[in-house]
Amino acid sequence: MNLRKLSIGFLLAILVAISAFPTGNGLPTGITDQNTTDTVIANGCTCHNTNTEATSSVIVNLTLPENFTSGETYTLILNISGGPNDLADGGNRGGFFVTASDGELSPTVNDTLVQKPFGFTHLTHTVDGNDYREWTFEWTAPESDDISVQFVAYGNSVNGADGSQGDYWNKQAITLYGVNAVIEIKTQNELSGPQKIIYAFAIIAVTLTVVVIGNRMVTKDQAFEDVLKGYWKSIYPWLTTTDHKYVGIMYICTGFGWFFIGGILGLLIRWQLMEPRIDGEFLTYEEYNSTFTMHGTTMIFMAAMPIIFGFANYLIPLQIGARDLAFPRLNALSYWLLPTGGIVIYMGYFTGGAGDVGWTGYTPYSSGDTATTPGTDFWVAGQIMLGASSTLTAINFLVTMLRMRAPGVTMMRLPLFSWSILITVFLLLLSIPVFTVALILLMADRTFGTLYFNVEAGADPILWQHLFWYFGHPEVYIVILPAFGVLSEIITTFSRRPIFGYTSMVYAMATIGIISFIVYGHHMFTTGADPLFRFIVMLTTMLVAVPTGIKIFNWLATMTGGSIVLKTPMVFALGTVITFTIGGITGIVLASIPIDIALHDGYFVVAHFHYVLVGGTIFAFMGGVYYWYPKMTGKMMNEKLGLLHFALSFIFFNAAFYPMHNVGLSGMPRRYATYDASLADMNEFISIAAMIFGISQLIFVYNVLYSYKNGEEAGDDPWDGWSLEWTTSSPPPHNSFTEIPTLKIAEEEKQ
C-alpha cells in the first residue's frame, strides 16, 4: 500500500517535471558539428547575433604562406565574399576577427582598418575597417619552427543596414606548419573541453561498473542476473525508505555528490580563467556562462541546502527525542524531488547548452530569447521542483519540532543545532514560495508568451530583482544559520563546557532571521532604486554584524576556561570561525554603499560570498560530518586523514579565495570569461590553488569510505556530547530510540 502511494507521488513529480518544460524539444543546437570543422557552430561574430550558426554561403579566405620560418614576419590577407547580402559597394560591409595560437599578430604600420584590442592577441577590424571585405595584416612567427600554428578567422558579411538583422558569418580554421614541423594528422572530430570531461567520467564510470560487477561474478561465481538482483536487494530499501535516518543520509550523500559536480564546474571556471583566453580556446563564452550558472545553482540549491536538510533530517528527531519526523512519507517525497529537479536542471547540457542566466537569473535577459533555449527552461523547471522540495521539508521540520519533543525538551532546552533549523524553517517558509512564484511567472513568460517581465510591454525592469532578492538574501541565512548551529554543538562538546550565553545565542539567531528580510536591497545598490530604500538596507545590513558578532564572541568565550580537545571536528569548527569572520567583515565593507558601488558585481563580492559559503557553511558541515559520522555509522573517522584534509582545505581555500579580494579591487568583474592581461599572474595563482583545494577533497571521500570499513568502534557517545542523540546507540536502532528518553537538567541532577 505504502509503495503504491509512493509511486503515485513519483508519477506526480514526473508529471510536474514534464509539464514544466513544453519547449524542451531536445534539439542539439550548438556546441559541435563534428563533420565540418569549417562550419562548426562557434561564437565568433558575437555582435551579430541574429544568426547563431555560421553560414556556409559566406566564404572566408585567409591567405597563408606554405610554411613558416622562426621569427620571420609574414603579411597575411583575409578576405570574405559571398553571403546573402553581397553588396557591390557602400559602407559598413563586413568585419573580421582572427586569432593565431602562436606567434604574434599585428596590424601593419599606419593601417586604419585593422586593430589589435589592448591586452589581447587577436586582430579585428576598426570602425573604418568594416567598410571593406579585405584586410591585410602581419604575423610574426614564433621562436621555434618545429611546431604548427592554428589560425582561426571569422568573417562577417554585413548588409549595411542598422542592427544585426540580415548579417551572416562564417569561420575558417587553418593549421600552418613550421618548416621543421613533423606533420601529424589530427583527428577531425575535436571535442570541446567539457565534453572531454563528461566522456572521461562516463568511461571511468562504465569501466568501474564492469570491473565491480565482473569481480563479483568471478569471485562469488554468480550469474550476471544474480549479481544485479543482489544489488537491487541492497538498493531497494534505500529507494523505498521513509525512515528519517535513511532519508537524511541520502540527502547528505546527494548533497555532497552535487557538491563534487558543482566543484568540477568551479574548476572548469578556474581553468578558463587561468589566463585571459579568447572565445572557444577552452570554453566558448556561452559555455562559460552556462558553467558559472550551473556552478552557482548547484552549490546553493543542490549541495548546500540538501546537506543541511540531510543533517536536520537525521538529527532533529534524535535531538528532540522523537522516533521520526512528523510526516515521514512527505519527507521521502521532498527528498526525491531533489535528484529529479537536479537532473532536470542539468538536462540543458544535453540539449545544446545549459541555462546561462547566472544563478540570479535576472530578467529581461532570462525572459528574453537570447538566453539559451531550452537550457534556461530546464533551469527554471528544475528550480521550481527544488523550491517545492524545500517548502515541504520546511513544513515537516516545523511540525516535528513544535509537536514531537520528548519530555524535558522545552523550547529553551533545544540543542542549538535544532534551534538554528527551527529559525531556518521559518525563513524557508517565508522566502522560498516567493522565489517559486517568481519562477512560475518567468516560466509563463518563456513558454506561454505572457509579459510579466517584458519591459517593452511596460513591465518593471527590476521587478525580478525585488522578488529574487526578497528570497535570495534570507536564502543566504538559510544556509549559514544551520552552520552556526553545527559550530555551537562542536565547540561546546570539544571545549567540554556548556555554551556561553545559550539564551543570547538563540536570540542572536532569531534576530538574524528577522533582519534578513529587510536587507535584501543591498544587492541592488547600483540599480538606481529609491535612495531612502538603499539607505535603510545599508543600515540593516550593517546591523546583521551585531548578532553575528555575538555568536562569534560567545563561541570564543565558551572556549575560554574550557578544556579544549583538538579533534578533527573541532579543528574544522575553529577554521570556520576564522574564515567566516573574514567573510563577515568583508560583508560589512560591502554594505557601505559608496564602497559597494565600486566593488559591486566584481571579484571582491565573489571572494566575500565564497568566504561565507565555503568558509562558513561547507567547512562547518564538513566538521559536522566528522562529528556525527560515528553516530550515523558506529565507526570513528580516521583522525590523521581528517587533519590532513583540514590542513590542505584551509590553506588552499585561503590561497584560492583571498587573492580574489585584490583582483576585485583591481576592477575585475565577476562572470567574465576573460579579463585584462595585467591580472593574469593573480588569476593563475588563484586557479592553481583552487585546483589543489578541489583535489584535496578526495581525501575526504577516501576517509569516509575507508573509515566505514576500517574505523574504530565509536560507542554511544564518543565525543562526550550532551544532547539526546548521544543517548541512543550508534547507529541508532530502527525507531531511533528503544525508549523515548527524558532530557534531565544539570541543576536538578545534583540534588
Place this chain on the structure above:
Amino acid sequence: MSLIEDLIFFDNPSIWNDFGGTSSGFGGIVWQMFIWSVIVGVLVIAWLVYNLIYFRRKDGDPDHKDALKAGVFPHERGNTVIELTWTIAPLILVTWLTIISLAPLNYLWDVPEENETDLTVEVLAVQWQWIFEMPSNYTIPSEFTKCGGVDQDGNAMQNMAVTYNCLEIPHNSIIRFNINSEDVLHAFYIVEIGIKQDVVPNLQTLAWLDTSTVNPGEYNIYCAEMCGRSHSQMLAKLYITEAA
C-alpha cells in the same frame, strides 16, 4: 615577488579619494573600514589562538564541575554584562560606519542637472557594445581624435558626435551620463575610477564624473552586469583629454 606585492598593495578606485573631502586619506571611510576590519579580525584570531594556547586539555585533567553529560541539559553559563558589552560595542561601531558612509553618498548621488554640466553624454548599451552620443549643441574640440580613426594619409581624424566603444571627454569638466539600455540589463562601470551604474531598459539611470579629480589619460569601461554571451567583451575605452 610581484605576486606578493599584488596581494599587499592595491590600486583603489580613484573616486574613493573624492569622498566628500574629509573622507579621504586617514580618517576617511575607506581607511576606517580597512582599519576596523583589521582590528576586529585580529581580535577574533588572537582570542582564538589565546584559547588554544591556554585552555587545551592535557591528559589527566579533571573535568569541570559543569562538564557535559549525555542526556542532561547543561548548566547555564553566561555573564550579562559581558554579553551586553559585545552587543553594544559592535552596535556603536556599525552605526558609526553607516554614518560615515553617508557623506560620500551626498556627493555621489547629487547628479548635476543637465544645464549645470559642461557636457552631457547619452550612453546607450546594447548587446554587446557601448554607443556614446554627444549633445547636438556641443562642439567637439578639434584635438579630440582618440575615437575618430585615421584618414588616408595617416592623420588622426576628429571624433564624430556618435562613437562606438570609445568615449573622449574633456579634463576639468563636470560630465553627466544619461544611461539607457536597448535590450537587457547592463552596468556602466568605469573601472579605474570606480563609478558603476546599472543600465536598466525602460528606465534612464544617471551617473556623473568630475574629471578635474582624475588625471587625463586612458580608462576602461566594462559592462558589469551579466548580459549574455559576449558580456566579457562588452568593453569600451574612456579618454580624458586636456582641452586647449
